[in-house]
Amino acid sequence: MKNSRDQAAAEGFAETMASSGLRATPQREFVYSVLLDQRDHPTADEVYARVRNNLPTISLATVYNCLETLVQCNLVRAVNFERGPTRYCPNLHPHAHFHDESTGATHDIDLPPDVLARVKSVLPPDYDARSVEITFHGSLPNKASNR
Amino acid sequence: MKNSRDQAAAEGFAETMASSGLRATPQREFVYSVLLDQRDHPTADEVYARVRNNLPTISLATVYNCLETLVQCNLVRAVNFERGPTRYCPNLHPHAHFHDESTGATHDIDLPPDVLARVKSVLPPDYDARSVEITFHGSLPNKASNR
DNA sequence: ATAGCTAATTGGAATCATTCCAAGTTCCAT
């Protein structure tokens, strides 16, 4: 854990697990800390590779299980682009994703409440939306104007 | 083809294909007409089942090929929810999708230009978005007040 | 019409992410 934000998140971890009747196992903790450490929306495979630095014997199945658990507990969000592998994101603020098609990188875009409200306003009144997903596809000019 | 809208779409079909240097094969035509006929966002498997009523010998691989071709030609859009099978949609107007989690049904939600503009406005100025995807997940009250 | 060429279709094998399963391990509560 690197900074105070992650520290706080990590401290809450055991309690969050407990409050769902779940155990704060080493596997779950490392998977979570890997996500907090490097917020580049890794896939399950990438998480697997990173966690093995600390837990060399963890299995891929367990990584999937842990990620699923973290999603259930609302500690991380699962993100999908087309049919690519699911990516994981510990950013819990309302945000959109920008998928850079030239690099494959994913960037979080903060969503102001008024924009979110405006988007939800397009729904007919009886449509009950539990969540909205907003994804941009495009590219970032490769700092061409970098002088 | 059932109505004038589809008729118009169908008439343009051969030309659209030709202008991309592609052939308007029976397989492609039937796949396209199946999508126009019943706009319920079918999966490739569902399209396969429907097309076989008219072309009993078509293969699933061809259905995939045709769908891909239609997407390339901008005649249909591919739609994904989480990691479920890709669904196909002949609605070319800017619209969002509402995914009803109780029934599995998908509904198109028209997106007024100002909402689209407002959403795009959350991007930093150097982010070049080629497309935006907006997806709602929720449910519709089962016409409880249907008297 | 016809030969030749390229595009398109086909069935089946292969791929890839993910889930399932059955067996072993860990952790707590008695």
Next chain:
DNA sequence: ATGGAACTTGGAATGATTCCAATTAGCTAT
């Protein structure tokens, strides 16, 4: 300590999609 539930593990199974090599169909120029 012990029994049981929660977890983890490796490997098999699944499901959607893509790949591939072998036909087949559709133009184009003769």
